[in-house]
Amino acid sequence: MKEQPIIEIKNLHKAFGKNKVLKGISLRVNKGEDLVILGRSGSGKSVAIKCLVGLLEADRGKLEIFGTDITKLNYEGLNKIRLKIGFMFQNGALYDSMSVRENLTFTLKHHTRHLTEENIEQQILEALESVGLQDAIDKMPSELSGGMIKRISLARTIIIKPEIIFYDEPTAGLDTITAQEISELILSVQKKYKTSSIIITHDMICAKMTGNRIIIIKEGLVHAEGTYEELENSTDPWVKSFFFATNQYAMGPGPTV
């Protein structure tokens, strides 16, 4: 029997006025799968994810999460679904006036009712341990480096034990070595918690490390799909130049893609 996907998008269209951003995107994520989405800035990666979780209204297309058609859900129904999803967006978005403990407690209480104080403390410590930052529990966000903020954001994402995690540029703004450490951490979290994930990134090291399947979006459509190695060795001229340019950007301008 064919496995029921956790996420299924079919023929998704979305335009803002005359700007046709998505022109028929289709993708699926099965249980335990980690899908990376690549594509140039403005290609519609974030818009696709926002439509999927109901933060933007799609013009047309099938949008299913856990077998539920999200286009038919009301506000409460959407919120119920979102509680099963972890979000790690690029800005981290921790509350600056709250300590790490308070930030994590706030998230946990929002997602899970009837927790004892002891339960909360235990889950916070476990999540912080998973990201190697147990000692930061009483720190304020202003005392943390960019890399530490990413780790705390990841702890805050996994503390709710999501079935799937959406990462939007999880290594953005980090130096190459820290970006690699965060990618390793994402990989260890995927293994430990057995979550599925969708990872939007421009970081090819992150893509290679964290995704078991990759799609590349070009001009509102899925242009190519495969493993990192398959796409790296693709004979499609556009995919070749996309990989070349994305891998070489630090060394100077590559060919136009």
Ligand SMILES: Nc1ncnc2c1ncn2[C@@H]1O[C@H](COP(=O)(O)OP(=O)(O)OP(=O)(O)O)[C@@H](O)[C@H]1O
């Ligand atoms: N709420 C909105 N209203 C109008 N246009 C929007 C809105 N959100 C996104 N867009 C437009 O949709 C297009 C795709 O944006 P999107 O954020 O999905 O790009 P992206 O591929 O995620 O880019 P990046 O890699 O830079 O984050 C852009 O042209 C953007 O200006």
